[in-house]
Amino acid sequence: MSTYTAINLVKRPSGPIGPDLFEVVEKTVPELAEGQFLVKQTHMSLDPAMLGWMSPSTDSYIPPVELGTVMRSSGFGEVVASRHSGFSEGDHVMGRFGWQQMALSDGAGVNKLDPTLPAEMVLSVFALPGLTATKGLYDIGKPQAGETLVVSGAAGSVGSIVGQLAKADGLTVVGVVGSDEKADWIVRELGFDGAVNYKTDDLGAQLDALVPDGIDLYFENTGGPIQHRVFERMNAHGRIMVCGMIADYTAREPQPGPSWLNIIRKRLTIQGYTMPDHLHQVPELLAKLTPYVQRGQIKYRAHVLEGLESAMTGLNLFFSGENKGKLIVKL
Ligand SMILES: NC(=O)c1ccc[n+]([C@@H]2O[C@H](COP(=O)([O-])OP(=O)(O)OC[C@H]3O[C@@H](n4cnc5c(N)ncnc54)[C@H](OP(=O)(O)O)[C@@H]3O)[C@@H](O)[C@H]2O)c1
Known part of the structure; x- marks a missing residue:
């Protein structure tokens, strides 16, 4: 041409x-x-x-x-x-x-x-989604088997990988999504332990039912009302990975965040990050992610x-x- x-x-x-x-x-x-x-x-x-x-x-x-x-x-x-x-x-x-x-x-x-490698797999797993999930979950979240993780945007390209990595590592994983179809997909296909539909569920009641012992890690992709409900349920020494706030991207005014009181009471770590700062880490992030893909633990x-x-x-x-x-x- x-x-x-x-x-x-x-x-x-x-x-x-x-x-x-x-x-x-x-x-x-x-x-x-x-x-x-x-x-x-x-x-x-x-x-x-x-x-x-x-x-x-x-x-x-x-x-x-x-x-x-x-x-x-x-x-x-x-x-x-x-x-x-x-x-x-x-x-x-x-x-x-x-x-x-x-x-x-x-x-x-x-x-x-x-x-x-097929193009769709490269862009869905090994490019930005997988790198972002791996960077946030491991370098910031430092997950331990037996802990509980909640991820918002859980059926999305980043959130679905975060949840599957955490499941593979022995965590209890709950995803927050905006439709019953996505809730079904993350639980039945991806093996999440539970789902919250932020559009239709009573958020507090659903979280109480799914994570009665509180939340150790929150992977934040969206913001919106779920953020407050999760924040109230964080356990001592919990970690919050702030990856995205899509609920605010088109809003005239960003939503007010939760009070900082719990950051002190619960000794929380909250960290935002963006992948362009970490491109030098791509080889090590891929080295971490690839074995999970090879073992068939990451669907997309x-x-x-x-x-x-x-x-x-x-x-x-x-x-x-x-x-x-x-x-x-x-x-
Ligand atoms: N920090 C970084 O370097 C980095 C890199 C990549 C992505 N990100 C961020 O990570 C997040 C996910 O990105 P992605 O590429 O994986 O996108 P995605 O999750 O595949 O797609 C976006 C999803 O966000 C949900 N959403 C839209 N409006 C919402 C609202 N008002 N409240 C709650 N959920 C809403 C929708 O899912 P539902 O149907 O479930 O509502 C939508 O499908 C985005 O915020 C993105 O900006 C950050």
């Missing part, structure tokens, strides 16, 4: 994400300079954080996407031409390729993959949208909870 399609961000969001924020452009496939290679992207990851990357705020862990430039994203693809000594035609690679069919690279931030489901342009509305599925598993755009 001598031209390819790309999508630029041209406007900051103030409501639902749609085509008015973007411009679809045709670009000419560039000539390669020495040290460069060209990737044909086949699968793109959509992530809730993209909403933050589109916002004008510069007070975050990563600069916003500049208007008029290709929307930022990670993806999976194949090298189709190379003048780079480390990458050859046919290599399967993962990197920050953006919302476009082809990407020019000098290799920075691009990882070569085992060619036997991918929610695949078809075609580059589906990304423009696909992001809304995160906020309605309609995504069932890792949201991926197949190009």
Whole structure:
């Protein structure tokens, strides 16, 4: 192909994400300079954080996407031409390729993959979801067999891996989800000990029934009313891993958090983290995660949208909870 399609961000969001924020452009496939290679992207990851990357705020862990430039994203693809000594035609690679069919690279931030791994598995398990789950659970949570963990966003790509790792390590695991279908999936398919549907259950009563001896670890992916109910039930020396607060991403005002009194009374550790700070740890995080995958202890489901342009509305599925598993755009 001598031209390819790309999508630029041209406007900051103030409501639902749609085509008015973007411009679809045709670009000419560039000539390669020495040290460069060209990737044909086949699968793109959509992530809730993209909403933050589109916002004008510069007070975050990563600069916003500049208007008029290709929307930022990670993806999976194949090298189709190379003048780079480390990458050859046919290599399967993962990197920050953006919302476009082809990407020019000098290799920075691009990882070569085992060619036997399917794209959906790479993006659902070994990319951001698995790395984020492994980093938060082990480095911050320090789980011990016999402890009790609650994870919000439990049927999502990060939360489902957190829960399965903790189950494999001998913890009691309860997941918080927004539908009965997701509750069924995490209990029946993934082996969680219980589920709370934050949209329909009496949250306090359901937690009392499922975790009568309190909560040692809380993996926070969402915020919302469940946060207070969990916080009230934390055990002494509990750990809270603050990974995401999706309930606040589209809210005008963030919800007030719980009183800090319990942090003292229960001697809690609460820590936020973002993966871009920990990219140097990717090899060790993958070394920790991979054996669980090899033992068949990590199941995943991918929610695949078809075609580059589906990304423009696909992001809304995160906020309605309609995504069932890792949201991926197949190009
Ligand atoms: N710190 C990091 O480096 C890092 C890295 C990756 C992801 N994250 C964060 O981790 C969280 C999960 O990410 P993911 O990629 O795995 O997404 P995901 O869980 O696969 O999808 C998002 C889910 O959030 C739930 N949700 C949406 N609005 C909600 C609300 N108001 N209250 C409660 N739940 C709500 C929905 O599930 P239900 O149907 O169950 O409501 C939705 O399916 C996000 O907050 C994301 O920003 C952080």
